[in-house]
Amino acid sequence: MRLLIKNASIIDARSKRDEKADILIVDGKISSIDSGIAAKDAEVYDAKGMLAVPGFIDMHTHLREPGFEYKETILSGTQAAARGGFTTICCMPNTNPVADNQGVIEFIISQNRKAGLISVLPIGAITKAQQGKELSEIGDLKSAGAVALSDDGKGVMNAEVMRRAMEYASMVDLLVISHCEDTNLAAGGVMHEGYVSTVLGLKGIPRIAEIAMAARDIEIARFTGTRLHIAHVSCKETVELVRRAKKEGVRVSCECCPHHFTLTDEAVKDYDTNTKVNPPLREPDDLRALKDGLKDGTIDCIATDHAPHAEAEKDVEFDNAPFGITGLETALGLVMNELVCKGELTLMEMVERMSFNPARILNLDKGYIAEGADADITIIDPNKKWVVEKEAFLSKSHNSPFIGMNLTGKVIATVAAGRIVYNAAG
Amino acid sequence: MSEWTRKDLLGLEELSTEEIELILSTAASFKEISTRAVKKVPTLRGKTIVLFFFEPSTRTRSSFEIAAKRLSADTLNITTSSSAIQKGETLKDTFKNIEAMQVDCIILRHSSSGIGHTLSKCVTPSIINAGDGCHEHPTQGLLDMFTIKEKKGSLNNVKVSIIGDITHSRVARSNIWGLKKLGAQVTVCGPRTLLPRDIDKLGVKVTTSLPEALKSADVINVLRIQRERQEAGLFPSLREYAIRFGVTREKLERFARKDVLVMHPGPLNRGIEITPDVADGSYSLILDQVTNGIAVRMAVLYLTLQANADGEEE
Numbered sequence: 118m119r120l121l122i123k124n125a126s127i128i129d130a131r132s133k134r135d136e137k138a139d140i141l142i143v144d145g146k147i148s149s150i151d152s153g154i155a156a157k158d159a160e161v162y163d164a165k166g167m168l169a170v171p172g173f174i175d176m177h178t179h180l181r182e183p184g185f186e187y188k189e190t191i192l193s194g195t196q197a198a199a200r201g202g203f204t205t206i207c208c209m210p211n212t213n214p215v216a217d218n219q220g221v222i223e224f225i226i227s228q229n230r231k232a233g234l235i236s237v238l239p240i241g242a243i244t245k246a247q248q249g250k251e252l253s254e255i256g257d258l259k260s261a262g263a264v265a266l267s268d269d270g271k272g273v274m275n276a277e278v279m280r281r282a283m284e285y286a287s288m289v290d291l292l293v294i295s296h297c298e299d300t301n302l303a304a305g306g307v308m309h310e311g312y313v314s315t316v317l318g319l320k321g322i323p324r325i326a327e328i329a330m331a332a333r334d335i336e337i338a339r340f341t342g343t344r345l346h347i348a349h350v351s352c353k354e355t356v357e358l359v360r361r362a363k364k365e366g367v368r369v370s371c372e373c374c375p376h377h378f379t380l381t382d383e384a385v386k387d388y389d390t391n392t393k394v395n396p397p398l399r400e401p402d403d404l405r406a407l408k409d410g411l412k413d414g415t416i417d418c419i420a421t422d423h424a425p426h427a428e429a430e431k432d433v434e435f436d437n438a439p440f441g442i443t444g445l446e447t448a449l450g451l452v453m454n455e456l457v458c459k460g461e462l463t464l465m466e467m468v469e470r471m472s473f474n475p476a477r478i479l480n481l482d483k484g485y486i487a488e489g490a491d492a493d494i495t496i497i498d499p500n501k502k503w504v505v506e507k508e509a510f511l512s513k514s515h516n517s518p519f520i521g522m523n524l525t526g527k528v529i530a531t532v533a534a535g536r537i538v539y540n541a542a543g
Numbered sequence: 544m545s546e547w548t549r550k551d552l553l554g555l556e557e558l559s560t561e562e563i564e565l566i567l568s569t570a571a572s573f574k575e576i577s578t579r580a581v582k583k584v585p586t587l588r589g590k591t592i593v594l595f596f597f598e599p600s601t602r603t604r605s606s607f608e609i610a611a612k613r614l615s616a617d618t619l620n621i622t623t624s625s626s627a628i629q630k631g632e633t634l635k636d637t638f639k640n641i642e643a644m645q646v647d648c649i650i651l652r653h654s655s656s657g658i659g660h661t662l663s664k665c666v667t668p669s670i671i672n673a674g675d676g677c678h679e680h681p682t683q684g685l686l687d688m689f690t691i692k693e694k695k696g697s698l699n700n701v702k703v704s705i706i707g708d709i710t711h712s713r714v715a716r717s718n719i720w721g722l723k724k725l726g727a728q729v730t731v732c733g734p735r736t737l738l739p740r741d742i743d744k745l746g747v748k749v750t751t752s753l754p755e756a757l758k759s760a761d762v763i764n765v766l767r768i769q770r771e772r773q774e775a776g777l778f779p780s781l782r783e784y785a786i787r788f789g790v791t792r793e794k795l796e797r798f799a800r801k802d803v804l805v806m807h808p809g810p811l812n813r814g815i816e817i818t819p820d821v822a823d824g825s826y827s828l829i830l831d832q833v834t835n836g837i838a839v840r841m842a843v844l845y846l847t848l849q850a851n852a853d854g855e856e857e
Contacts, residue, residue, distance in 0.1 A: 312741035316556070318656035318678030318713060321740065388657030433633060434655035436676070 119143050119159035120535055122494065125169035130469035131485035140169060142492040145535035149488055162537065164496050167529055170468045171484050172204025172235075172493030174475035176294070176372055177269070177348055177420035178445065180206075180237070182228060183221065184213025189425040189513045191225065192232040194445070197423070197512035199539035201445040202528035204493035205236040205476075205483055206423075209269040210247065217242035217253040222261035235533040236493075238264035238479070243282045243293065249273045252282055259289040264479055267294035269348060270395075272330050274300055280337050287343040292479065294346045297330035297355070298322075298396070307436055309382040309397040317385065319435060322397050328354045335362045338369055346478060347371035349422050351396035353406030360415040370478050372420040375451035376442050376518070378407040384518060390431045390438035391518040394424070408461045411470060418474040421448045425514030443512050447505055447519050449497065453526025457499070464499070492535040501527040550851040551670040552843050553659045554679035555720040563721055567689050569842035570835070576613055577837055587616035590848055591646040596673070597623045597653045602809050602833065603673050603683070607650050610840035616848075619646075634658065635665060642666040647848055651675070656713075669847040677711045683808050684717025686839040688725065690832050691762050694804055699726035704756040706788060707766030707816055708737040708777075714766060714808045719745050732756035733766075733788065736777045753788055757798040764806045765790050768816045785815050792820040804828050 120142040127150065128135050139154040140147060175198065181189035189197075191208075198206045208225065210216030216225065222239045229237035241258030245251045247268045255266065266286050273279045273295070283293050303326040308314050310321020331347055335358055338345035350356060350373045362369045376394060381401055384392045392398060410416035424441025431438050452471065456462040462470070476484030483491055505519045531539040547565055555563065576584055592611045596604050604620070611618045634653075641649060648669040651659055656676030663670040674680040688698060695701050703722055709715045709731045722729050723746055730748040731738065732755070743749050750756050757763065768784055778784055795803060805817075805826040813819050822829060 310740050312744045315739040315741050316716070316745070318676050318716060320677075323740075388660050429633075432635060434653070434661070435657050436655045 118535060120492070120532065120537070121154060121156045121159040121161045122169055122496070122532070123161055123163045123165070125164035125167055125496065127169045127486055128464050128468050129171060129486040130465055130473040132487060133465065134486065135465060140486070140494065142532070142535045145492050147486065147488055147490050147492050150486070162496070162530065166498070168464065168497040168499055169486065170495050170497060171472035171486050172495050172531065172533060173202045173449070173471045174481070174484055175203050175206040175421050175423070175445065175448070176346070176418060176475045176479065178206045178208050178423040179211065179425065179441070180208040180225070181425060182212065183224060187513070188427050191228040191237060193511065193513045194423070194425070195229065195232050195234040195237060197445040197510065199234050199531045199533065200511045200528065201447070202449050202495035202497065202531050203235065203445060204495065204531060204533040205238060205481065206445070207238045207240050207264055207479070209240050209267060210242040211270045215242050215246050216240070217245050217247070219254070219257045219261040222258060222263050226262050234538045240265045240267050240269070240294065242266070243268045243273060244278060247271055249275055249278060252278070252285060255285050255291060256289050259291050263291065265292040265294050265346070267296060267348065269294065269296045272296055272298040272300055276333060276337065279334065280341060283337055283343040283345065284341050287341070292344055292346050294348050295330070295334045296348050297327050297334060299326045299330050302326035302329065307393060308385050309399050311382060311400060313382040313385060317388070319385070322395070324352045324354065324399070327352050327396055328358065331355045331358050335359070335367055335369055339367045342368070344368040349374050349377065349396055349420070350407065350410070350416060351377045351399050351403060353403045356406045356410040356415055360410065363415065370417045372418045373407045373411065373416050374420060374422045375444060375448050375455070378404050378411070379451050379455050380518060388435045389518060390433070390435055391442065391516050393435060393438050393440055394442045395440035408456065411456065412461060412466070417470070417478060419448065419452060419470045420475070421445050425512050426516045427514055428516070431516050441516065443510065443514050443517050446510055446512060447517060447524070449528050450503065450505070450524035450526055451519070453499060454524045458525055492532060494532040495528055496530040496532070497526065498529045499526050501525070501529070503527050547846040548850050550847055551659070551663045552681050552847055553663060553670065553672045555681045555684050555717045555724070556679065558724070560724045563685070563688070563724055566685055566839065566842050566846065567692060569846060570685070570689055570838040573841040573845070574835070574838035576841070577834070582613050583615060584613065585615045586845055587611065587614035587848060590616040590648065592616045592618050592648040592650065592844065593641055593646050594618060594620045594650045595652070596620070598674070600652055600673070602836070603652065606833070606836040607673060607840050610837050610844055613837070614841055614844060616844070635662065638662050638666045642668055647851065648844065669851045671843060671847060674713055676713065678713050679717045680713040681717050682836070682840050682843055683714050684721040685843070686832055686836040687718055687764060687806055687808070688721050689835045689839050690806065690828050691804070693831070693835070694828065695761065698722060701727045701761045702730070702759050703727050703762045703764060704730040704732055704760040705764045705766065706732045706753065706756055706790065708768055708772055709733050709742060710737045710739040711769070711772065712766050718764060719747055730756050730760065734778050734784070737772065753794065754798045757794060757803070760799060760803055762804045762806060763790065763799070765817045767808065767810060767812060781815055789816055789818065790821055791818045792824065795821065795826065806832055808832070
């Protein structure tokens with residue numbers, strides 16, 4: 118199978134390539150990159166005026182299968198991912214049953230094989246049933262194909278358990294991803310604690326719930342000499358903790374989410390449950406710090422924390438609605454709109470934060486465009502103006518606070534393993 | 544005089560000074576009705592008002608019901624135990640069903656902040672917020688303001704200290720919004736653990752010292768302290784609360800102005816946040832508040848239902 122992408126502006130963070138060329142793909146691999154490649158019996162995709170970037174890699178999604186198929190399935194989730202330009206996504210283990218054993222990991226991999234669109238890399242639970250008490254069979258999870266470990270959705274409250282998990286995981290070379298949240302400090306909270314929560318009379322989640330746990334986990338990583346990845350950083354103080362730890366040689370990386378650098382807690386003022394997310398939307402200073410952290414490399418990558426929920430679940434009292442924002446299909450638009458168009462990141466930096474760095478953190482041989490590399494390529498129209506529409510979501514859910522928002526920059530086509538898995542032109 | 548155009552009353556935050564003044568002046572004209580031998584006018588004859596109370600309430604619910612009846616509206620009471628919510632129906636579905644019965648107004652009390660805002664977007668009857676979580680209790684705020692205004696003539700530059708659990712108090716929030724808009728100076732006072740973050744940004748003075756709060760106040764509004772806040776670890780004991788924040792005659796005589804007025808939204812924890820000699824003494828406006836509650840709620844029902852009916856004709 119051959120696919121020829123013509124006339125694209127290639128932007129690749131590994132090689133720092135930024136030039137117009139054709140890309141010939143043969144059997145799922147990039148076979149050559151050159152100008153004026155002739156199209157012999159190859160399907161041709163004309164990408165004139167478009168960017169060709171390494172397929173995005175999302176370290177943080179929730180695909181809900183098994184257990185919550187009414188919210189999302191691996192098929193619908195990967196369709197949404199392809200529409201968002203993602204060619205590899207990692208899925209968190211808070212399914213039912215929890216992905217704390219070989220069986221669930223193998224099931225996810227098998228379901229994705231049937232879906233057949235993009236790569237899905239499961240993340241196993243750190244502890245059995247994400248209870249924070251006993252370690253999962255981490256060796257088994259690795260053998261089955263888990264790419265990292267996390268109890269995402271819950272913080273591991275017991276520091277001893279976290280220490281042993283990080284030590285044990287390092288033995289089988291699995292990355293531990295920490296959902297930094299002190300559950301005692303955050304208990305009952307539904308939004309960021311501050312002026313807006315005070316006015317709305319909603320219980321706040323204080324920023325120290327995140328900061329205190331990030332500080333603790335960084336110290337565990339320092340003490341044990343193991344690697345740590347901090348999920349969905351939302352507070353300026355957390356960015357500063359990571360910045361300092363990196364300087365001091367601690368092996369820590371971190372991600373932030375588009376909704377956290379786009380919206381403040383002011384967005385909650387109308388009690389729209391689609392703004393209810395954990396960690397919560399913070400304050401203008403935090404948004405500034407996230408952008409600065411992304412720019413200077415303190416924050417390694419952008420992840421969506423794609424968290425689909427059914428309309429009926431969100432259509433309830435603010436206190437009772439589940440946390441989460443659907444994110445795969447709006448990520449690129451928000452990154453372009455909020456970061457690239459506003460001069461916060463260059464396109465090259467964007468590609469590094471969305472493709473190359475996630476691959477580096479996960480030790481994947483992906484995230485770059487070069488001859489011999491996996492043919493995972495996202496085609497972007499950087500100038501395309503579009504409106505986020507509820508009906509257009511390919512995800513089963515559309516719990517997005519961005520519906521109706523005007524964005525600039527859109528994914529036009531997604532190529533995964535040499536096949537066009539999404540094409541906006543139909 | 545300004546026009547009233549809102550079909551709902553969800554909070555005092557969104558009201559203009561003129562709108563608040565209109566409610567208070569309308570209430571003043573309704574107050575006399577309750578002193579008549581025949582306490583009823585036909586103003587809302589043929590209107591159906593549903594009182595939907597998902598939290599226990601004696602004062603507010605009966606006050607609204609009496610207000611509605613004195614305006615000749617028909618009322619229906621629904622409480623949590625008698626509603627289909629017990630059977631798992633969502634609040635939105637319940638409201639859609641009530642709407643389908645062509646009622647004109649729903650008076651809602653619920654433990655979830657903002658629920659009135661959410662429901663007002665999906666149903667057409669007027670929604671009157673009778674207390675939503677820790678957010679607002681607008682008619683309580685209005686009746687407190689009415690009561691102060693009645694005694695002081697105006698709210699402008701009146702110094703009001705609100706004492707107690709500010710974090711969990713919808714009464715405090717509605718009072719702050721309303722009083723600030725009408726020119727009063729507001730101080731909030733309570734244990735540090737019961738003062739919400741950034742409350743000062745609402746333009747109020749904040750103190751943890753009761754003497755400080757009493758010193759300059761024309762009016763003090765004492766909030767009810769709930770036992771479960773102590774159980775949640777927010778203060779050490781009711782005993783210590785009473786010692787530090789309980790309003791007693793002795794403290795008033797020592798720190799407050801001689802003509803200070805004392806209010807409390809009820810129900811009282813006698814001997815904890817307020818002592819009986821204060822609650823029942825010459826300072827107290829507590830029963831005036833209850834009386835005025837009827838007039839204020841009559842005004843709110845009249846204005847919102849009128850606005851909703853006008854909307855239909857357009």
